[in-house]
Amino acid sequence: MPSSVALLITGASTGLLAGGASCAAIQGGLLAGAVTRRRAPAPTSVRKTPRNSLPASETATPLAPVGAFLVGKLLSHTLLGVLLGIFGSALQPSPRVQAVLMLAAGLLMVLFALDLFGVKGVGRLVPRPPASFGRLMRRSTKTDSAVTPALIGFATVLVPCGVTLSMELLAITSGSAVAGAAVMAGFVLGTSPLFAVLGYLFRRSSQALSGRLAALTGVVVLVVAVWTMASALQAGGWVSFRTPGKTTAASGPFIVEGVEENDPLYDPGAGQTGVDLAPxxxxxxxxxxxxxxxxxxxxxxxxxxxxxxxxxxVLHGKDSGGCARAFTIPELGVQEIVKRDGDTEIDLGTRKPGTLRFSCAMGMQTGAIDFKKDLQ
Structure with a gap:
């Protein structure tokens, strides 16, 4: 069994080389919404600041909310690693539960975007800590922007990206709380540089231009929200936005669809639609x-x-990578991490006529098997 130090290094290198971009795609909207939120108007009873001075929240370093977001994320993922190391796969949510969580994250991003647009009444719906807790934190941090980003960072554990699932599987197989915590903490630390840069840019630009980029940031967050919810619908197996390409026939009495003539794996002379094995x-x-x-x-x-x-x-891994490795069949509750090179078998049983959809855990890669009766 790998040592905890080795797992920490493995997690960090995976996060740095692959996880940052993958997770930024799905969690970047939460980060942007968290660190560039419009501030609620100050109560009228608050003592006025001198004319030539700025509020403490404006003079605070722009890295404060970014750091709070990353600390919250590190804490939640480390705790998850501990639990996965102890209890294993029993804590893994089903593909459709993960899809529902992605939908919830998308809706939260929509609220952030509307708040950035200045839509009245939306600010009440944006998650914020209790007032008493906020006052306590402000006494120690002198800023009103650290609490909510930390809570949102903590909640990112509920919206994993594709590479995160690979790390969770490694934590499950580690067999100990320390090893599980090491791999998940290392992964978050590896993704932190990219998240820190993105968060700093979001925060700094909004401060430098006195909030005039709030609307632009809101547009970005809204686009990411729509993309996240569309991916969630596909990840749950409820819809598919894929447009079927030109179909080709496989050898034997079965038809295989979806390989286009311009696909690099297409080889009409192979008699197998360009893949190594008959589909x-x-x-x-x-x-x-x-x-x-x-x-x-x-x-x-x-x-x-x-x-x-x-x-x-049969999932035939051929230098597999990215989100595609986190394979799911939502209808059956199947979750598998595809071998980088090698075969993974999944028993589908005896299927009735109908369509069985599959996708990667993030809903970015999708497909389907159409079972037909009396197929010749």
């Missing part, structure tokens, strides 16, 4: 084998297979 086949025992090749993408993305036949899905 749909029947073995000697009569079992139907559906083979999905996983690189940074899924190939093919659409299958047509025979219903009423015992079926096994």
């Amino acid at each position: 749909v086949s029947i073995d000697a025992s009569g079992k139907q084998i559906v083979t999905l090749t996983v690189t940074d993408f899924y190939v093919p993305t659409q299958f047509t297979a025979r219903a009423g036949v015992p079926t096994t899905l």
